[in-house]
Amino acid sequence: MDQLSSFLAATIRMAIPLLIAALGLLVSERSGLMNIGVEGTMLSGAFAAFSVAYYTNNYWLGMLAGMLAGCFMTLVFAVAAIKFRAPQVVIGCAINMLGSGFTAVLFRKMFFDAQTGGTQVKSFPSLQIPGLSSVPLLGETFFSHNIIVYIGILMVPAIWFLMNRTSIGTRIIAVGEHPKAADSLGINVFVTRYAAALFSGLLMGMAGAYLAIAQSNTFQVDMTGGKGYIAMAVVVLGKWRALGVLAGALIFGGANALQMTLQNAGLNIPNNLILMVPYIVTVLAVLAACKQKAIDASAKGVPYEKA
Amino acid sequence: MNVVEMHGIYKYFGSFCANKNIEFTLKQGEVHALLGENGAGKSTLMNILYGLYGHDEGHILINGEEVHMSSPSVAIQHGIGMVHQHFMLIPQLTVTQNIFLGMDKETGIVLHLKELEKRVKELNDRFGFNVEPQSLIWQIPVGVQQKVEILKVLMRNAKILILDEPTAVLTPHEVEELFTSIRMLADSGYSIILITHKMSEVMTYTDRVTVMRLGEVIGTVDVKDTTEQELAHMMVGRDVHLERQLQPQEPGKPLLELSDLHVNNDKGLPAVDGISFSVHAGEIVGIAGVDGNGQLELGEAIVGGRKIESGDVRLEGGSVSKSSIRRHLDMGLAHIPDDRLTKGLVLQFPIKQNLIMGSQRKEPFAHGLMSDNKAISKHGEKLVHDFDIRPHDPEYLAGGLSGGNQQKVILAREVSRDPKVMLAIQPTRGLDIGAIEFVRSKLVEERSKGKAVLLISTDLDEIRSLSDRILVMHGGQVMGEVGPDVAVDDLGLMMAGKRLDDMKAEAAGTVEGGAEG
Numbered sequence: 101m102d103q104l105s106s107f108l109a110a111t112i113r114m115a116i117p118l119l120i121a122a123l124g125l126l127v128s129e130r131s132g133l134m135n136i137g138v139e140g141t142m143l144s145g146a147f148a149a150f151s152v153a154y155y156t157n158n159y160w161l162g163m164l165a166g167m168l169a170g171c172f173m174t175l176v177f178a179v180a181a182i183k184f185r186a187p188q189v190v191i192g193c194a195i196n197m198l199g200s201g202f203t204a205v206l207f208r209k210m211f212f213d214a215q216t217g218g219t220q221v222k223s224f225p226s227l228q229i230p231g232l233s234s235v236p237l238l239g240e241t242f243f244s245h246n247i248i249v250y251i252g253i254l255m256v257p258a259i260w261f262l263m264n265r266t267s268i269g270t271r272i273i274a275v276g277e278h279p280k281a282a283d284s285l286g287i288n289v290f291v292t293r294y295a296a297a298l299f300s301g302l303l304m305g306m307a308g309a310y311l312a313i314a315q316s317n318t319f320q321v322d323m324t325g326g327k328g329y330i331a332m333a334v335v336v337l338g339k340w341r342a343l344g345v346l347a348g349a350l351i352f353g354g355a356n357a358l359q360m361t362l363q364n365a366g367l368n369i370p371n372n373l374i375l376m377v378p379y380i381v382t383v384l385a386v387l388a389a390c391k392q393k394a395i396d397a398s399a400k401g402v403p404y405e406k407a
Numbered sequence: 408m409n410v411v412e413m414h415g416i417y418k419y420f421g422s423f424c425a426n427k428n429i430e431f432t433l434k435q436g437e438v439h440a441l442l443g444e445n446g447a448g449k450s451t452l453m454n455i456l457y458g459l460y461g462h463d464e465g466h467i468l469i470n471g472e473e474v475h476m477s478s479p480s481v482a483i484q485h486g487i488g489m490v491h492q493h494f495m496l497i498p499q500l501t502v503t504q505n506i507f508l509g510m511d512k513e514t515g516i517v518l519h520l521k522e523l524e525k526r527v528k529e530l531n532d533r534f535g536f537n538v539e540p541q542s543l544i545w546q547i548p549v550g551v552q553q554k555v556e557i558l559k560v561l562m563r564n565a566k567i568l569i570l571d572e573p574t575a576v577l578t579p580h581e582v583e584e585l586f587t588s589i590r591m592l593a594d595s596g597y598s599i600i601l602i603t604h605k606m607s608e609v610m611t612y613t614d615r616v617t618v619m620r621l622g623e624v625i626g627t628v629d630v631k632d633t634t635e636q637e638l639a640h641m642m643v644g645r646d647v648h649l650e651r652q653l654q655p656q657e658p659g660k661p662l663l664e665l666s667d668l669h670v671n672n673d674k675g676l677p678a679v680d681g682i683s684f685s686v687h688a689g690e691i692v693g694i695a696g697v698d699g700n701g702q703l704e705l706g707e708a709i710v711g712g713r714k715i716e717s718g719d720v721r722l723e724g725g726s727v728s729k730s731s732i733r734r735h736l737d738m739g740l741a742h743i744p745d746d747r748l749t750k751g752l753v754l755q756f757p758i759k760q761n762l763i764m765g766s767q768r769k770e771p772f773a774h775g776l777m778s779d780n781k782a783i784s785k786h787g788e789k790l791v792h793d794f795d796i797r798p799h800d801p802e803y804l805a806g807g808l809s810g811g812n813q814q815k816v817i818l819a820r821e822v823s824r825d826p827k828v829m830l831a832i833q834p835t836r837g838l839d840i841g842a843i844e845f846v847r848s849k850l851v852e853e854r855s856k857g858k859a860v861l862l863i864s865t866d867l868d869e870i871r872s873l874s875d876r877i878l879v880m881h882g883g884q885v886m887g888e889v890g891p892d893v894a895v896d897d898l899g900l901m902m903a904g905k906r907l908d909d910m911k912a913e914a915a916g917t918v919e920g921g922a923e924g
């Protein structure tokens with residue numbers, strides 16, 4: 101029982117950064133921007149969150165800094181992709197290398213301490229929701245997480261509402277699907293795409309910040325460990341829908357939690373094989389998802405040029 | 408009363424004069440056709456009226472008041488709406504979301520879909536449009552999508568509607584419905600401009616027609632006072648013959664035979680579902696059908712460019728169902744593909760190179776591994792003149808030619824290979840009337856030379872004026888075989904999926920019923 105609930109709780113904890121980043125990427129992709137720089141954007145968010153939290157001793161300011169850093173990285177992406185119509189895959193790669201490189205350099209320069217190995221910050225505490233958190237099984241699984249977990253979950257209906265029930269959402273879908281049609285109706289394709297990119301940066305940065313100052317309390321070089329790429333898989337698996345993304349994130353979160361549980365169980369399997377579990381799940385899940393019809397934006401990755 | 412008056416309009420693109428001293432008036436409540444060939448300047452004129460292009464001289468009056476049309480939003484403010492030839496709809500959104508897209512001032516940020524759907528329904532009911540407001544665009548047929556486009560314009564309070572080639576993708580039945588709605592709009596005070604090059608539409612459905620040629624207005628006439636011949640003459644500047652010109656001729660032995668052919672589309676779903684027919688020497692067989700019913704896959708399978716799942720294709724009795732495209736060509740197949748730009752030509756090559764593609768490794772164009780430039784040039788020089796490809800310069804790049812001349816290059820190449828079977832897919836799509844006449848006459852010429860011609864086209868006039876026999880395709884199957892004298896209504900029913908046998912049975916049923924009564 102205890103093991104089950106801690107497995108489920110770990111699933112949710114592991115799923116949240118994927119979920120938040122994937123929701124951001126969903127908005128970006130549906131507007132027609134294929135940003136594969138999620139990994140680098142998340143890393144920047146993580147590093148900014150960690151350093152601001154360290155200097156201010158305030159994890160909320162850290163979170164804000166992480167989001168702004170993410171926003172900055174997607175702004176770089178958006179300017180290159182929208183204004184200069186550069187190939188989006190290439191810019192995404194550059195963003196990943198940039199994020200990985202400069203966070204590593206700055207971290208070593210600013211924080212690395214040979215004796216302790218790392219610097220720790222005050223991170224988001226877990227919130228025990230009164231009453232509910234003591235319910236057996238469910239309590240630990242659902243009601244004793246830090247506040248970012250709850251915010252992440254609430255973002256699922258929020259993004260659904262944004263995309264399906266507001267004129268902003270229909271605009272985003274329109275510029276991703278048929279930018280010329282949107283233009284003919286007086287919708288500014290460029291502004292809409294910039295807005296979508298910046299918004300997605302806020303979420304990717306938040307996901308990165310979560311890794312540094314909510315899930316753990318420190319920064320490590322390349323601490324995202326491929327989570328940005330997995331978030332891209334989550335979007336595919338979730339078929340560009342908020343609820344689907346939630347399901348996808350939980351599957352990968354589960355795979356991660358399973359990997360941890362297996363390691364702790366002390367089975368006679370080489371550790372390296374166990375560590376592979378989440379990545380194998382990624383490949384299998386994306387293959388399975390590709391067999392079905394999805395609603396991916398038709399004009400994704402295609403820069404818009406006004407006639 | 409004139410709702411639109413355009414006086415002395417000039418429009419230059421660089422030194423090219425696209426509109427020259429145009430006079431155009433639109434009366435309230437009329438359906439006014441703007442007729443002309445590709446490049447005659449109709450779309451330019453309407454883009455000026457809609458504010459997409461500025462004009463260099465002249466002035467525009469809307470409801471008697473001079474307006475400076477600087478952008479589409481000015482046009483929209485003055486009650487002008489345009490339905491573009493290529494639909495401007497978002498497939499993933501619903502009808503209602505599409506109609507209100509970009510109308511934030513009215514809808515607000517949060518969409519109250521129930522309320523908006525009600526407004527769509529009201530507009531629907533007023534004009535008998537019958538569009539389901541909650542449907543997603545990709546789920547509804549093109550005919551209905553067209554109505555959504557019109558609703559979109561009406562919802563923005565347009566009183567003057569510009570429809571650019573609205574029937575290009577519709578079935579005959581949908582065309583009928585569209586014009587019923589257009590007439591209803593005109594009767595309730597809307598004024599409609601219809602850009603078209605189809606004379607039959609002008610004659611049947613419009614009140615007045617303005618004919619344009621080479622950037623000038625040739626004249627404006629009342630439709631009831633004119634004839635198709637007169638309009639064609641105004642359009643082209645000479646008499647044209649698009650009517651049927653087939654001399655009766657006994658077909659010979661079968662050259663192309665298909666038996667129980669099954670072919671899948673790109674998604675791996677059945678596109679051709681058990682088709683059998685044959686085309687004989689000296690006949691043209693037409694395949695009619697709405698785009699996307701397996702005709703394209705059928706054509707590709709016959710050429711050898713698409714895998715055949717089961718069944719057989721035979722050229723002169725020899726099976727080619729597993730052969731390469733090269734083998735098909737060697738066996739005497741010629742092919743005019745549906746898209747000349749991506750499948751018919753290499754645009755970066757000169758005309759002469761395009762003219763030998765498929766024969767490039769054969770004598771006299773090559774000796775062993777070496778190609779013979781002199782022979783290629785000589786061949787190019789000859790065909791450029793024989794087929795009147797303009798400019799008469801075999802070195803000219805294919806990408807710089809007009810659509811009609813590009814099609815002539817393909818036609819010249821395929822005809823000069825002296826094939827036995829000619830497969831022509833949409834051979835006149837997007838061409839103007841002079842080029843259409845040329846392409847059609849060449850196909851007829853091939854027939855009289857004893858070739859077997861298979862014509863796949865969505866243009867019913869073309870099918871009816873060229874074919875000895877017509878097969879109608881729907882959902883990958885043949886609905887029946889009819890002669891060229893078949894009624895358009897019957898063709899339309901078959902294109903919509905009704906089998907000829909069932910139609911005959913029903914007809915017999917009514918006759919019997921009548922006899923008993």
